[in-house]
Amino acid sequence: MPATAPAVPVSLAQLRAAASALGPSEGRVAEVLLGRPAEVIDWSTQEVAQAAGTSTATVVRACQTLGFRGFQHLRLELARVGAEPARAAAPAGAPDAIARAFDDAADALRLSRDRIDRAHAAAAVDLLASAQRILFTGSGFSAPPLQDAALRFATIGRPVEAPADVLAQQFAAHSLGPGDLCVALSYSGANTHTLATVRAAASRGARVLAITSFARSPLTRLADIALFSGGSQPAHGVDPFLSRLSQFVLLHALHQLLGERNGLPDPSEMRTVVAEALIEGAE
Incomplete structure:
Protein backbone atom coordinates (compact mmCIF):
# COMPACT_ATOMS: atom_id res chain seq x y z
CA MET A 1 0.00 0.00 0.00
CA PRO A 2 1.41 3.46 -0.81
CA ALA A 3 2.99 5.14 2.22
CA THR A 4 0.88 8.27 1.80
CA ALA A 5 -2.52 6.88 0.89
CA PRO A 6 -5.31 9.42 0.46
CA ALA A 7 -8.11 9.55 2.99
CA VAL A 8 -10.89 7.01 2.51
CA PRO A 9 -13.59 8.54 0.30
CA VAL A 10 -16.81 9.06 2.23
CA SER A 11 -19.15 9.22 -0.74
CA LEU A 12 -19.46 7.73 -4.19
CA ALA A 13 -18.89 11.19 -5.66
CA GLN A 14 -15.51 11.45 -3.92
CA LEU A 15 -14.63 7.92 -4.98
CA ARG A 16 -15.45 8.87 -8.57
CA ALA A 17 -13.18 11.90 -8.35
CA ALA A 18 -10.28 9.84 -6.95
CA ALA A 19 -10.72 7.23 -9.70
CA SER A 20 -9.88 9.78 -12.39
CA ALA A 21 -6.19 9.50 -11.47
CA LEU A 22 -5.99 5.75 -12.09
CA GLY A 23 -4.28 4.06 -15.02
CA PRO A 24 -6.16 2.05 -17.68
CA SER A 25 -6.33 -1.34 -15.89
CA GLU A 26 -7.06 0.11 -12.47
CA GLY A 27 -9.52 2.50 -14.12
CA ARG A 28 -11.56 -0.46 -15.38
CA VAL A 29 -11.74 -1.74 -11.81
CA ALA A 30 -13.02 1.64 -10.65
CA GLU A 31 -15.65 1.64 -13.40
CA VAL A 32 -16.97 -1.70 -12.15
CA LEU A 33 -16.97 -0.52 -8.52
CA LEU A 34 -18.78 2.71 -9.32
CA GLY A 35 -21.12 1.28 -11.93
CA ARG A 36 -22.35 -1.68 -9.88
CA PRO A 37 -21.87 -0.82 -6.18
CA ALA A 38 -24.96 -2.71 -4.99
CA GLU A 39 -23.65 -5.91 -6.60
CA VAL A 40 -19.99 -5.42 -5.68
CA ILE A 41 -20.66 -5.57 -1.94
CA ASP A 42 -21.48 -9.27 -2.38
CA TRP A 43 -18.65 -10.04 -4.81
CA SER A 44 -15.25 -11.59 -4.25
CA THR A 45 -12.00 -10.03 -5.47
CA GLN A 46 -11.92 -12.60 -8.27
CA GLU A 47 -15.39 -11.63 -9.47
CA VAL A 48 -14.45 -7.96 -9.61
CA ALA A 49 -11.32 -8.88 -11.57
CA GLN A 50 -13.35 -10.90 -14.08
CA ALA A 51 -15.87 -8.09 -14.53
CA ALA A 52 -13.05 -5.60 -15.11
CA GLY A 53 -11.08 -7.93 -17.40
CA THR A 54 -8.00 -7.78 -15.19
CA SER A 55 -6.24 -9.61 -12.36
CA THR A 56 -6.99 -9.84 -8.65
CA ALA A 57 -3.66 -8.12 -7.96
CA THR A 58 -4.82 -5.15 -10.04
CA VAL A 59 -8.10 -5.02 -8.11
CA VAL A 60 -6.24 -4.88 -4.80
CA ARG A 61 -3.79 -2.30 -6.15
CA ALA A 62 -6.64 -0.12 -7.43
CA CYS A 63 -8.36 -0.23 -4.05
CA GLN A 64 -5.14 0.73 -2.30
CA THR A 65 -4.51 3.59 -4.73
CA LEU A 66 -8.00 4.86 -3.92
CA GLY A 67 -7.06 4.95 -0.25
CA PHE A 68 -8.31 1.62 1.09
CA ARG A 69 -6.39 -1.21 2.71
CA GLY A 70 -7.74 -3.58 0.08
CA PHE A 71 -10.94 -4.78 -1.56
CA GLN A 72 -12.59 -5.98 1.65
CA HIS A 73 -12.13 -2.52 3.18
CA LEU A 74 -13.53 -0.79 0.09
CA ARG A 75 -16.48 -3.19 0.00
CA LEU A 76 -17.45 -2.26 3.56
CA GLU A 77 -17.35 1.43 2.65
CA LEU A 78 -19.54 0.81 -0.41
CA ALA A 79 -22.06 -0.99 1.81
CA ARG A 80 -22.01 1.95 4.20
CA VAL A 81 -22.32 4.80 1.70
CA GLY A 82 -24.87 2.85 -0.32
CA ALA A 83 -27.28 3.24 2.58
CA GLU A 84 -26.62 6.93 3.21
CA PRO A 85 -29.50 8.37 1.13
CA ALA A 86 -31.86 6.92 3.73
CA ARG A 87 -30.22 9.22 6.27
CA ALA A 88 -31.19 12.47 4.56
CA ALA A 89 -32.16 15.42 6.74
CA ALA A 90 -35.44 14.77 8.50
CA PRO A 91 -38.36 17.13 7.79
CA ALA A 92 -39.86 19.26 10.52
CA GLY A 93 -41.87 17.23 12.98
CA ALA A 94 -39.94 14.02 12.24
CA PRO A 95 -39.28 11.52 15.07
CA ASP A 96 -36.54 12.47 17.51
CA ALA A 97 -33.17 10.69 17.73
Missing part, protein backbone atom coordinates in the same frame (compact mmCIF):
# COMPACT_ATOMS: atom_id res chain seq x y z
CA ILE A 98 -34.47 8.06 20.15
CA ALA A 99 -37.43 7.22 17.92
CA ARG A 100 -35.19 7.07 14.84
CA ALA A 101 -32.78 4.70 16.61
CA PHE A 102 -35.58 2.30 17.50
CA ASP A 103 -37.12 2.61 14.02
CA ASP A 104 -33.76 1.84 12.40
CA ALA A 105 -33.33 -1.19 14.65
CA ALA A 106 -36.82 -2.51 13.86
CA ASP A 107 -36.23 -2.06 10.11
CA ALA A 108 -32.84 -3.78 10.29
CA LEU A 109 -34.25 -6.74 12.19
CA ARG A 110 -37.08 -7.17 9.69
CA LEU A 111 -34.59 -7.12 6.79
CA SER A 112 -32.39 -9.67 8.51
CA ARG A 113 -35.36 -11.89 9.39
CA ASP A 114 -36.42 -12.05 5.75
CA ARG A 115 -32.87 -12.69 4.53
CA ILE A 116 -32.12 -15.73 6.69
CA ASP A 117 -32.35 -19.03 4.82
CA ARG A 118 -34.55 -21.27 6.98
CA ALA A 119 -33.06 -24.48 5.55
CA HIS A 120 -29.55 -23.26 6.40
CA ALA A 121 -30.75 -22.30 9.88
CA ALA A 122 -32.11 -25.83 10.40
CA ALA A 123 -28.77 -27.26 9.24
CA ALA A 124 -27.00 -24.94 11.69
CA VAL A 125 -29.12 -26.31 14.53
CA ASP A 126 -28.17 -29.85 13.44
CA LEU A 127 -24.50 -28.92 13.79
CA LEU A 128 -25.07 -27.27 17.18
CA ALA A 129 -27.03 -30.28 18.43
CA SER A 130 -24.49 -32.91 17.38
CA ALA A 131 -21.20 -31.17 18.18
CA GLN A 132 -19.04 -32.65 20.91
CA ARG A 133 -17.40 -29.26 21.51
CA ILE A 134 -18.43 -25.83 20.28
CA LEU A 135 -15.89 -23.03 19.91
CA PHE A 136 -17.13 -19.49 19.32
CA THR A 137 -14.72 -17.17 17.55
CA GLY A 138 -15.02 -13.46 16.83
CA SER A 139 -13.47 -10.19 17.92
CA GLY A 140 -14.10 -6.48 18.02
CA PHE A 141 -17.77 -5.61 17.60
CA SER A 142 -18.65 -9.30 17.14
CA ALA A 143 -17.41 -10.14 20.64
CA PRO A 144 -20.52 -9.00 22.61
CA PRO A 145 -23.05 -11.21 20.75
CA LEU A 146 -20.54 -14.06 20.91
CA GLN A 147 -20.19 -13.87 24.70
CA ASP A 148 -23.96 -13.46 25.13
CA ALA A 149 -24.61 -16.57 23.03
CA ALA A 150 -22.03 -18.60 24.95
CA LEU A 151 -23.95 -17.95 28.17
CA ARG A 152 -27.25 -18.83 26.54
CA PHE A 153 -26.02 -22.12 25.07
CA ALA A 154 -24.46 -23.06 28.40
CA THR A 155 -27.91 -22.86 30.03
CA ILE A 156 -29.13 -25.70 27.80
CA GLY A 157 -26.13 -27.91 28.42
CA ARG A 158 -24.09 -27.30 25.30
CA PRO A 159 -20.27 -27.56 25.74
CA VAL A 160 -19.42 -24.04 24.58
CA GLU A 161 -16.04 -22.31 24.69
CA ALA A 162 -15.79 -18.59 23.94
CA PRO A 163 -12.33 -17.24 24.79
CA ALA A 164 -12.23 -13.45 24.69
CA ASP A 165 -8.60 -13.30 23.53
CA VAL A 166 -8.04 -13.85 19.79
CA LEU A 167 -4.90 -15.93 20.38
CA ALA A 168 -6.77 -18.09 22.90
CA GLN A 169 -9.42 -18.68 20.23
CA GLN A 170 -6.74 -19.87 17.81
CA PHE A 171 -5.13 -22.10 20.45
CA ALA A 172 -8.53 -23.68 21.17
CA ALA A 173 -9.16 -24.23 17.44
CA HIS A 174 -5.95 -26.26 17.18
CA SER A 175 -7.37 -28.71 19.74
CA LEU A 176 -10.65 -29.30 17.86
CA GLY A 177 -11.28 -32.40 15.79
CA PRO A 178 -13.93 -34.27 13.82
CA GLY A 179 -17.24 -34.04 15.63
CA ASP A 180 -16.51 -30.52 16.92
CA LEU A 181 -17.91 -27.21 15.67
CA CYS A 182 -16.43 -23.75 15.24
CA VAL A 183 -19.02 -20.93 15.19
CA ALA A 184 -17.54 -17.78 13.64
CA LEU A 185 -19.10 -14.31 13.89
CA SER A 186 -17.85 -11.52 11.66
CA TYR A 187 -19.65 -8.53 10.18
CA SER A 188 -17.25 -8.29 7.23
CA GLY A 189 -16.40 -11.96 6.86
CA ALA A 190 -12.78 -10.87 6.45
CA ASN A 191 -11.47 -10.49 10.02
CA THR A 192 -7.89 -11.78 10.03
CA HIS A 193 -7.99 -13.30 13.53
CA THR A 194 -11.34 -15.00 12.97
CA LEU A 195 -10.19 -16.45 9.65
CA ALA A 196 -7.04 -17.84 11.27
CA THR A 197 -9.14 -19.58 13.93
CA VAL A 198 -11.56 -20.98 11.35
CA ARG A 199 -8.75 -22.29 9.14
CA ALA A 200 -7.17 -24.04 12.13
CA ALA A 201 -10.50 -25.61 13.10
CA ALA A 202 -11.27 -26.76 9.56
CA SER A 203 -7.77 -28.20 9.07
CA ARG A 204 -8.40 -30.48 12.05
CA GLY A 205 -11.70 -31.78 10.72
CA ALA A 206 -14.08 -29.58 12.72
CA ARG A 207 -17.19 -28.21 11.03
CA VAL A 208 -17.62 -24.44 10.59
CA LEU A 209 -20.78 -22.37 11.02
CA ALA A 210 -20.38 -18.76 9.86
CA ILE A 211 -22.63 -15.85 10.80
CA THR A 212 -21.83 -12.76 8.77
CA SER A 213 -23.36 -9.96 6.72
CA PHE A 214 -22.04 -10.70 3.25
CA ALA A 215 -22.90 -13.72 1.14
CA ARG A 216 -19.49 -13.79 -0.52
CA SER A 217 -16.47 -13.33 1.70
CA PRO A 218 -13.35 -15.23 2.78
CA LEU A 219 -15.27 -16.56 5.78
CA THR A 220 -18.20 -17.98 3.82
CA ARG A 221 -15.79 -19.82 1.53
CA LEU A 222 -14.42 -21.68 4.56
CA ALA A 223 -17.80 -22.46 6.14
CA ASP A 224 -19.87 -25.62 5.95
CA ILE A 225 -22.99 -23.57 6.72
CA ALA A 226 -23.33 -19.78 6.47
CA LEU A 227 -26.12 -17.56 7.80
CA PHE A 228 -26.41 -13.92 6.75
CA SER A 229 -27.68 -11.62 9.47
CA GLY A 230 -27.81 -8.29 7.66
CA GLY A 231 -26.13 -6.31 4.90
CA SER A 232 -25.89 -2.61 4.11
CA GLN A 233 -27.85 -0.55 6.59
CA PRO A 234 -27.77 3.08 7.81
CA ALA A 235 -24.26 4.15 8.74
CA HIS A 236 -23.15 4.18 12.38
CA GLY A 237 -19.52 5.27 12.06
CA VAL A 238 -17.10 2.41 12.52
CA ASP A 239 -19.62 0.39 14.56
CA PRO A 240 -21.87 -1.91 12.47
CA PHE A 241 -24.42 -1.69 15.28
CA LEU A 242 -27.51 -2.79 13.36
CA SER A 243 -25.79 -5.88 11.97
CA ARG A 244 -24.49 -6.65 15.47
CA LEU A 245 -28.04 -6.37 16.78
CA SER A 246 -29.13 -8.88 14.14
CA GLN A 247 -26.34 -11.22 15.25
CA PHE A 248 -27.69 -11.12 18.81
CA VAL A 249 -31.21 -12.00 17.66
CA LEU A 250 -30.14 -14.70 15.20
CA LEU A 251 -28.02 -16.43 17.85
CA HIS A 252 -30.93 -16.19 20.27
CA ALA A 253 -33.20 -17.80 17.64
CA LEU A 254 -30.72 -20.67 17.15
CA HIS A 255 -30.63 -21.11 20.93
CA GLN A 256 -34.42 -21.32 21.02
CA LEU A 257 -34.58 -23.81 18.14
CA LEU A 258 -31.95 -26.00 19.77
CA GLY A 259 -33.75 -25.81 23.10
CA GLU A 260 -37.04 -26.83 21.51
CA ARG A 261 -35.36 -29.78 19.80
CA ASN A 262 -33.45 -31.08 22.83
CA GLY A 263 -35.98 -30.15 25.46
CA LEU A 264 -35.23 -27.23 27.75
CA PRO A 265 -33.80 -28.22 31.15
CA ASP A 266 -35.48 -27.34 34.43
CA PRO A 267 -34.77 -23.60 34.79
CA SER A 268 -34.86 -23.67 38.59
CA GLU A 269 -31.14 -24.42 38.90
CA MET A 270 -30.26 -21.58 36.53
CA ARG A 271 -32.47 -19.18 38.48
CA THR A 272 -30.62 -20.24 41.62
CA VAL A 273 -27.31 -19.29 40.00
CA VAL A 274 -28.69 -15.83 39.25
CA ALA A 275 -30.21 -15.43 42.70
CA GLU A 276 -26.96 -16.33 44.44
CA ALA A 277 -25.14 -13.67 42.40
CA LEU A 278 -27.31 -10.92 43.94
CA ILE A 279 -26.17 -9.01 47.01
CA GLU A 280 -28.53 -9.38 49.94
CA GLY A 281 -29.77 -6.09 51.35
CA ALA A 282 -28.56 -4.01 48.41
CA GLU A 283 -30.21 -0.58 48.25
